[in-house]
Amino acid sequence: MxxxxxxxxxxxxxxxxxxxxxxxxxxxxxxxxxxxxxxxxxxxxxxxxxxxxxxxxxxxxxxxxxxxxxxxxxxxxxxxxxxxxxxxxxxxxxxxxxxxxxxxxxxxxxxxxxxxxxxxxxxxxxxxxxxxxxxxxxxxxxxxxxxxxxxxxxxxxxxxxxxxxxxxxxxxxxxxxxxxxxxxxxxxxxxxxxRVPAPDAAADGGATGPLPWRRFGLATLAGAGVAAMSLGAATDGAERIALVAGGAALATAAGAPLLPRGTFRAARGLPTVVALRGIVAAAFFASEVFLPLILQTERHMTPASAGTILTVGAVTWATGSAVRGRSHWSPTTYLRLGSSLIAVAIVAVATLTLPASPTAIAWVGWACGGFGIGMIYPTLAVLVFDLSEPHEQGSNTSALQVSDALMSAFVLALSGTAVTALVAQVGVGGYAVGFGATLLLALLAVAISPRVVRAPAAR
Structure with a gap:
């Protein structure tokens, strides 16, 4: 220190x-x-x-x-x-x-x-x-x-x-x-x-003046939207659709001003860093949430046995973070590799919808996914530090966390609603829709990862 x-x-x-x-x-x-x-x-x-x-x-x-x-x-x-x-x-x-x-x-x-x-x-x-x-x-x-x-x-x-x-x-x-x-x-x-200092307002234009009460109000509304989506995911029928749709609209409208300008179009630099955090979190967690369910209902495993796949992901997550902390590749390399591993993991766990597919494929795949996100999270945090002035570290760090919370809640609620309805109609194949959506998110993360680097200044 x-x-x-x-x-x-x-x-x-x-x-x-x-x-x-x-x-x-x-x-x-x-x-x-x-x-x-x-x-x-x-x-x-x-x-x-x-x-x-x-x-x-x-x-x-x-x-x-x-x-x-x-x-x-x-x-x-x-x-x-x-x-x-x-x-x-x-x-x-x-x-x-x-x-x-x-x-x-x-x-x-x-x-x-x-x-x-x-x-x-x-x-x-x-x-x-x-x-x-x-x-x-x-x-x-x-x-x-x-x-x-x-x-x-x-x-x-x-x-x-x-x-x-x-x-x-x-x-x-x-x-x-x-x-x-x-x-x-x-x-x-x-x-x-x-004794860790506050930002030097005089030296670097640090944040001064009154607290941003408007941002606090927007955060409250965005939080209410997250709560509505979460509640909706736990209900059924028309109530579920109303809560999820209304919550998603509220969280998006109120949450957008809390993120750096350009986040939704993945503008180079900080906006892409913040966008990637939300995209990767949504891809990983919206896939993970279905794993115990599909293993118990379709593969007839006990809750304890089905839960081991989550344990595998947690252990390899920490392993991926440790590797990230001790190696010195470029941020783009970590992000593209990590996102690719998450995509591989989603394809692997999607094979659980095929009756003849061995369950071991899902375990190996999810181990890859945990390793991938383990490399991504610290990389994005370090990039936020590097791309922020001292007086912006707090707001930009909070934007990283807010992006994670909003995007995860959004995709979890929407995919959960769709998958629940489809499984009731077509059976195990309904899970494939959820995995397909999260796979697209992982591939999007691979595609935009190079945009975390700012474009070189024109000469």
């Missing part, structure tokens, strides 16, 4: 930077565990609080407020030290955990979940800005690889641990126990980044 902006050439980690990485990885691990554990515990929670009718809202509300948190954190980080939005985010996250853990009604639980989403959106963006400002360029990809690795253990054992906690201590401790880890992790980060 360097707290002196004039000495960015350090390539070997200092003791302070190692402690900081430990704190940041611990905080991301906590967030990952909570995200996975709640999915395991929520059926028990909804039943205990007589709130099965609000089951889907417990997830969609968190998604919605996380979008708001991302935008707020980015604006604050551009105006002050990143430790401030980090503290607010962790405080909101911890307060949400306490509210959910002590909830006596589903309404209180939803308030807690909303605070958790707001907080997690804020501290994730703040952590990325800390990487940009506290580490020299040579170390950033390695730190981001550690962020990816932080998801591996929760992916492997999170649901199992959550189930044990629910059965042994009660569902409330799924929330309350996390506070015990989140707060010390935040203290470590704060003590090691307290």
């Amino acid at each position: 360097t707290t002196d902006p004039s000495s960015p050439d350090q390539t070997s980690p200092t003791a302070g930077s190692r402690v900081l990485v430990v704190g940041m990885v611990a905080l991301i691990t906590v967030g990952a565990f909570e995200a996975l554990a709640v999915s395991t515990a929520m059926p028990t929670i909804a039943k205990a609080l007589d709130g099965l009718g609000l089951y889907a809202a417990a997830f969609s509300l968190t998604l919605a407020t996380s979008v708001v948190g991302m935008v707020v954190s980015g604006a604050l980080a551009d105006r002050t030290r990143p430790v401030q939005p980090l503290l607010i985010g962790v405080g909101s996250f911890a307060l949400g955990l306490l509210a959910a853990g002590l909830a006596t009604s589903m309404t209180v639980l939803l308030v807690g979940r909303a605070l958790q989403g707001l907080g997690s959106g804020m501290f994730v963006v703040a952590l990325y800005v800390i990487v940009a400002r506290a580490f020299p360029a040579e170390q950033r990809a390695k730190v981001l690889a550690a962020f990816s690795a932080a998801w591996v253990v929760p992916s492997l054992v999170g649901p199992m641990i959550a189930g044990f906690i629910v059965q042994t201590f009660g569902w409330r401790w799924v929330f309350l126990a996390v506070v015990v880890i989140a707060v010390p992790a935040a203290i470590i980060i704060v003590t090691t980044t307290w």
Whole structure:
């Protein structure tokens, strides 16, 4: 870590930077565990609080407020030290955990979940800005690889641990126990980044003036659109179509101004970087969501066996990030290779719709997809750092996260609606439509990857 902006050439980690990485990885691990554990515990929670009718809202509300948190954190980080939005985010996250853990009604639980989403959106963006400002360029990809690795253990054992906690201590401790880890992790980060400076407004035109309340309002509307799409995906019939279509329209209209100009046409440089994050996330996650379902319903595998394909993807994701952190190819090479591997993975898992196809093809393919996205995510984050002035790091990092959230929700909702309807009509072949759509997205990512590099200036 360097707290002196004039000495960015350090390539070997200092003791302070190692402690900081430990704190940041611990905080991301906590967030990952909570995200996975709640999915395991929520059926028990909804039943205990007589709130099965609000089951889907417990997830969609968190998604919605996380979008708001991302935008707020980015604006604050551009105006002050990143430790401030980090503290607010962790405080909101911890307060949400306490509210959910002590909830006596589903309404209180939803308030807690909303605070958790707001907080997690804020501290994730703040952590990325800390990487940009506290580490020299040579170390950033390695730190981001550690962020990816932080998801591996929760992916492997999170649901199992959550189930044990629910059965042994009660569902409330799924929330309350996390506070015990989140707060010390935040203290470590704060003590090691307290002197990481705010952007020098005088030197680089840093963001000054009042907070962008209009952007906060747009983020709230975009979050509402995400929530509507998420809720719609959990319903049926005309209600599903109305929620998905209305949510998609709202999220698109409100979300577009939150992204760099030119994002939708993949203008060279930062707009393509932000667009790629959304496209790749949508291609990967909208494919992944169908894997356990098709393995259980069409290949008659147990939930535990079907879930191993997701574990394989999580492990190779971390492996891909580690390779990215230790090698020195061009950004375009990482992005084209990673996107190509995701395309290969989608073709491989699409063979599950063919009765004679071995399931092993899907496992090998999804391992390739995990490796590919593992290379892509840190590459895009590093590009955002490189293409941003210090006073833009917060807003551009939040744009990266918002693109991920909006595009993933959009494609998941639309493909889920289409696939559900088609499977009911034509059977297993209906899944091919969903995989076909995500394959097109992966191929689009391959095609536009070279556009992350700005065009050379005319002479």
